[in-house]
Amino acid sequence: MVGKIVTVTIDRPLGTRHPNHPDILYPVNYGYIPGIMAPDGEEQDAYILGVEVPVAEFTGEVIAIVHRLYDVEDKWVVAPVGTRLSREEIQTRLAFQERYFHSEILLK
Secondary structure (H helix, E strand, O other), rough: OOEEEEEEEEEEEEOOOOOOOOOOOOEEEEEEEEEEEEEOOOOOEEEEEEOOOOOOEEEEEEEEEEOOOOOOEEEEEEEEOOOOOOHHHHHHHHHHHHHOOOOOEOOO
16 A cells, blocks of 8 residues: 555644544644545545645555554555655654554555
8 A cells, every 4th residue: 555646535634633532632634535445444544744734635645554553443644745754753743643552654
């Protein structure tokens, strides 16, 4: 999946709070990829990195997969085409939510 171009519908724009956990503030845009189903039966979730303003929709490249070791679903990391981030940079940007899960970052 890494390297694929996808369009993400943003349902939690940068700067908003998690609907069930108001203590979690989204420092990145977060949403789902319409039409691609994840193992949890919902559309595939995706974090958007490299876009520093709230957006409603974003088309970019899957640059990594956050593989949650004890969860049924993975999260995709999408960025502007050609963007490359290190595993550490991705972990740092996603720590606001991923710190609650045991996961690994899979890169190309």
